[in-house]
Amino acid sequence: MVMLTLKTVSKTFYPGTVNEKKALERVNLELSKGDFATIVGSNGAGKSTLFNAITGSFYVDEGQIILAGEDITYRREHIRSKVIGHLFQDPMKGSAPHMSIEENMALAYLRASTSSHAYFSRISKKDKRVFREQLALLNMGLEDRMKQPVGLLSGGQRQALTLLMATMVTPKILLLDEHTAALDPATAQKVLELTRTIVAERGITCLMVTHNMHQALELGNRTLMMDRGRIVLDIRGEERKKMTVDDLLARFREQAGEGLDNDRILLS
Amino acid sequence: MESVFTFSILQSALELGFIYSLVALALFISFSILNIADLSTDGCFTLGCAVGAMVTMSGHPFLALPAAMAAGVCSGFVTAFLQTKMGVPSILAGIIVNTGLYTVNIAVMDFSSNVNLFGCDTIFSLAKEVSSADWYGNCYKIAIVAAAVLIVGVILAWFLNTRLGLSIRATGDNEYMVRASSINPVFTITVGLCVSNSLTALSGAVLAQYQKSCDINLGTGMVTIALASLIIGETIIGKGSMFKRVVGVILGSCLYRFIVAVALRLNVPAECLKLVSALIVAFAIAFPYLKGQAAFYKSHRIHGRLGANNGKGGDGNVDA
Ligand SMILES: Nc1ncnc2c1ncn2[C@@H]1O[C@H](COP(=O)(O)OP(=O)(O)OP(=O)(O)O)[C@@H](O)[C@H]1O
Numbered sequence: 001m002v003m004l005t006l007k008t009v010s011k012t013f014y015p016g017t018v019n020e021k022k023a024l025e026r027v028n029l030e031l032s033k034g035d036f037a038t039i040v041g042s043n044g045a046g047k048s049t050l051f052n053a054i055t056g057s058f059y060v061d062e063g064q065i066i067l068a069g070e071d072i073t074y075r076r077e078h079i080r081s082k083v084i085g086h087l088f089q090d091p092m093k094g095s096a097p098h099m100s101i102e103e104n105m106a107l108a109y110l111r112a113s114t115s116s117h118a119y120f121s122r123i124s125k126k127d128k129r130v131f132r133e134q135l136a137l138l139n140m141g142l143e144d145r146m147k148q149p150v151g152l153l154s155g156g157q158r159q160a161l162t163l164l165m166a167t168m169v170t171p172k173i174l175l176l177d178e179h180t181a182a183l184d185p186a187t188a189q190k191v192l193e194l195t196r197t198i199v200a201e202r203g204i205t206c207l208m209v210t211h212n213m214h215q216a217l218e219l220g221n222r223t224l225m226m227d228r229g230r231i232v233l234d235i236r237g238e239e240r241k242k243m244t245v246d247d248l249l250a251r252f253r254e255q256a257g258e259g260l261d262n263d264r265i266l267l268s
Numbered sequence: 269m270e271s272v273f274t275f276s277i278l279q280s281a282l283e284l285g286f287i288y289s290l291v292a293l294a295l296f297i298s299f300s301i302l303n304i305a306d307l308s309t310d311g312c313f314t315l316g317c318a319v320g321a322m323v324t325m326s327g328h329p330f331l332a333l334p335a336a337m338a339a340g341v342c343s344g345f346v347t348a349f350l351q352t353k354m355g356v357p358s359i360l361a362g363i364i365v366n367t368g369l370y371t372v373n374i375a376v377m378d379f380s381s382n383v384n385l386f387g388c389d390t391i392f393s394l395a396k397e398v399s400s401a402d403w404y405g406n407c408y409k410i411a412i413v414a415a416a417v418l419i420v421g422v423i424l425a426w427f428l429n430t431r432l433g434l435s436i437r438a439t440g441d442n443e444y445m446v447r448a449s450s451i452n453p454v455f456t457i458t459v460g461l462c463v464s465n466s467l468t469a470l471s472g473a474v475l476a477q478y479q480k481s482c483d484i485n486l487g488t489g490m491v492t493i494a495l496a497s498l499i500i501g502e503t504i505i506g507k508g509s510m511f512k513r514v515v516g517v518i519l520g521s522c523l524y525r526f527i528v529a530v531a532l533r534l535n536v537p538a539e540c541l542k543l544v545s546a547l548i549v550a551f552a553i554a555f556p557y558l559k560g561q562a563a564f565y566k567s568h569r570i571h572g573r574l575g576a577n578n579g580k581g582g583d584g585n586v587d588a
């Protein structure tokens with residue numbers, strides 16, 4: 001079953017001015033349910049813009065976005081986000097610092113419910129039990145700090161919490177935009193493991209931007225490469241299994257006519 | 269000096285403190301929670317006062333309260349509409365609505381700048397008739413305003429812990445998170461400002477009945493006064509549960525009125541009070557910053573100037 005389809009999606013920022021920037025150029029993409037694709041590409045290739053187009057922080061100039069059979073091209077952002085999980089590089093962006101862990105989770109938990117009486121529902125004992133169980137899975141001791149403001153957590157803890165929040169109600173698609181890049185290596189590893197487990201256990205369809213070439217080949221079942229607003233490579237199956245980081249870089253050079261230019265690139 | 273703290277001064281300070289605490293609670297929603305400086309507060313307060321006075325005059329003192337609140341909701345809605353749907357920056361939206369409200373308020377008061385309620389039934393006069401006991405005559409006013417504020421405070425604290433309340437709080441706390449959660453900021457900002465302005469107007473309506481008059485300039489400087497109360501409250505209570513913070517705001521308002529009462533008692537001319545409020549607000553907002561600076565200079569001295577890197581300034585704000 002196809003989960004996400006992008007048909008000739010284009011987006012130009014500041015059209016008709018000197019600052020005109022073609023951020024997405026006729027992007028086509030099809031993800032099956034359960035696909036986990038990593039995305040690599042130079043700075044400014046349009047990776048984050050691709051995610052923003054899917055989440056609806058702007059409307060695309062051209063093309064169609066279809067999620068789980070529904071055309072969401074012109075659906076508003078907050079409606080799309082009921083079924084889309086989005087994590088940013090900055091751990092501070094994913095949760096409200098002055099609200100407690102419990103309250104943050106409640107917001108994430110309630111987001112899927114559509115009944116209007118839920119506007120005035122409060123966090124129940126049962127909800128708290130669910131939150132506690134989920135937090136315990138992180139192994140970070142957060143289950144005993146549920147009343148504390150999220151602002152007191154470390155970056156890694158916050159990102160783990162955000163991941164939990166984004167997947168608490170299983171999203172139709174999970175977008176991870178370098179979500180471990182701002183963490184120290186050990187924490188990054190932990191959050192990555194967590195991501196892998198959650199995505200695998202629930203068969204979540206997932207797109208993940210990474211600048212770690214090794215991760216790009218190791219995680220998931222597909223590797224996409226973006227350059228100047230286009231998806232230039234889509235590697236999967238046998239080809240992907242045999243591929244090394246050097247092969248990947250060579251393929252990129254072949255496609256883009258120049259080396260991968262990403263100042264945060266990691267080859268290990 | 270003992271005459272400074274008479275019972276009646278304390279009492280009227282408390283009465284006014286409770287009445288004005290509704291405006292402080294309104295700013296608690298817009299300023300502390302939604303992170304919006306709502307400058308339509310002055311006009312909205314007068315609007316509540318004017319609507320409250322006119323409805324009271326027509327013989328419906330109880331109806332006057334919900335009527336004023338409804339007027340406040342409308343005013344809040346317009347402010348929210350301007351900033352969420354028309355792209356007007358929030359401060360400007362408040363200023364525009366405030367200016368417009370002047371005319372509206374004059375119109376509500378039948379194009380006079382002053383309305384008197386002498387001889388009309390008010391919630392206070394009706395309550396007074398219930399009993400003629402001596403003690404009752406002393407405290408019925410305070411009982412009414414305290415009850416009103418208690419009800420509003422409890423409902424507000426409850427509301428801010430519901431799903432809608434949490435969404436409103438998140439809206440002011442983290443814009444990115446709101447975009448990624450299924451919260452519609454247009455909706456939460458609108459609801460927040462409507463609730464907040466309804467409280468401002470309610471305060472105005474209660475004050476109209478309390479002082480049996482309404483004046484077109486009554487609201488001038490209200491936003492500063494309420495902000496002063498809010499900040500005093502937040503400084504003494506600090507962060508904590510919503511209920512605790514709501515109580516803090518009410519306490520702050522009473523404390524502010526008490527300070528004003530003492531100042532008046534010490535023969536500070538009434539005209540100076542606005543300056544006093546401005547100073548309190550400026551000082552209260554600057555206080556956390558100054559505290560950080562003081563901590564920085566202290567550690568600077570302790571660690572010596574040589575080799576002490578700026579990081580040792582601790583939590584002090586050292587970018588000045
Ligand atoms: N909201 C916006 N307004 C104007 N230009 C934008 C906007 N968002 C992105 N761009 C431009 O679009 C291009 C693609 O940016 P994008 O953030 O998608 O790159 P990226 O692939 O995520 O890069 P990085 O690896 O640095 O994160 C850049 O040139 C950027 O300046």
Ligand SMILES: [Mg+2]
Pocket residue numbers: 047048049177
């Ligand atoms: Mg990016």
